[in-house]
Amino acid sequence: MRAGDGAATLRMHQQEEETDMRITWLGHSAVHLELAGKSIAIDPFWTGNPKFPQGYEERVQRIDAIVVTHGHDDHFGDTVRLAKKYGATVIGQWEICMEAANAGVEKIQPMNTGGCIEVEGVRYAMVPAFHSSATLRDGGLFTRGDPAGFVILGEGRSVYHAGDTCLFSDMALVHRLYRPQIGFLPVGDRFTMGPEQAAIACNEFLHLDLVVPIHWGTFDLLHGDPHEFARQVTRGRVHIATPGESFTA
Numbered sequence: 387m388r389a390g391d392g393a394a395t396l397r398m399h400q401q402e403e404e405t406d407m408r409i410t411w412l413g414h415s416a417v418h419l420e421l422a423g424k425s426i427a428i429d430p431f432w433t434g435n436p437k438f439p440q441g442y443e444e445r446v447q448r449i450d451a452i453v454v455t456h457g458h459d460d461h462f463g464d465t466v467r468l469a470k471k472y473g474a475t476v477i478g479q480w481e482i483c484m485e486a487a488n489a490g491v492e493k494i495q496p497m498n499t500g501g502c503i504e505v506e507g508v509r510y511a512m513v514p515a516f517h518s519s520a521t522l523r524d525g526g527l528f529t530r531g532d533p534a535g536f537v538i539l540g541e542g543r544s545v546y547h548a549g550d551t552c553l554f555s556d557m558a559l560v561h562r563l564y565r566p567q568i569g570f571l572p573v574g575d576r577f578t579m580g581p582e583q584a585a586i587a588c589n590e591f592l593h594l595d596l597v598v599p600i601h602w603g604t605f606d607l608l609h610g611d612p613h614e615f616a617r618q619v620t621r622g623r624v625h626i627a628t629p630g631e632s633f634t635a
């Protein structure tokens with residue numbers, strides 16, 4: 387296979403007619419994406435998330451898929467509860483999916499880094515992230531696999547959710563392989579990249595049209611300032627969202 391064939395295939399995918407998608411940031415890393423007729427919850431930290439918009443869940447009629455980037459509770463969050471309530475498919479690393487299945491979730495799509503799957507007309511690619519992924523249980527550490535990011539593709543749109551990560555130059559491969567137009571990048575610092583690193587990701591590697599800073603402001607520990615991030619981004623538009631505000635892109 388020639389170098390570049392993969393990118394050509396993905397560009398073909400992007401030649402599909404583009405339709406608008408609806409995006410709602412729910413605070414922290416939680417995103418509600420309505421794309422290609424599907425309702426997708428990413429990192430559903432809904433209960434206990436101090437920035438989660440009050441009353442939002444009552445307005446959600448449907449969730450078809452739940453995408454989990456890694457196993458920390460501020461990301462795994464309400465995965466099991468929401469998957470059961472809405473009959474949603476859990477998409478994540480094998481360990482995450484097994485835990486969900488053991489807890490009674492019926493529909494799972496386990497995968498791992500480098501893989502790309504199609505579920506009900508939407509494609510999900512798991513890409514690297516540098517972080518950790520265990521949780522505390524019974525006084526010890528319990529593994530939930532490794533951290534990841536996701537690219538979600540449907541109807542000509544490509545959306546990158548970086549999960550929790552530092553800056554890494556292989557974000558250039560995420561751009562080369564999947565050409566994301568929209569990105570959700572952590573900027574809160576301490577546990578992830580801060581504003582300066584996230585701006586380098588945009589300016590040098592990802593080439594996004596629109597980027598939404600996430601993983602900031604939830605707790606005092608996350609001191610990274612999204613406005614500083616916006617000041618340093620020279621490539622693509624930054625939208626500093628308000629939790630619960632829906633917008634199309």
Ligand SMILES: [Zn+2]
Nearest residue numbers: 458460461550
């Ligand atoms: Zn986190």
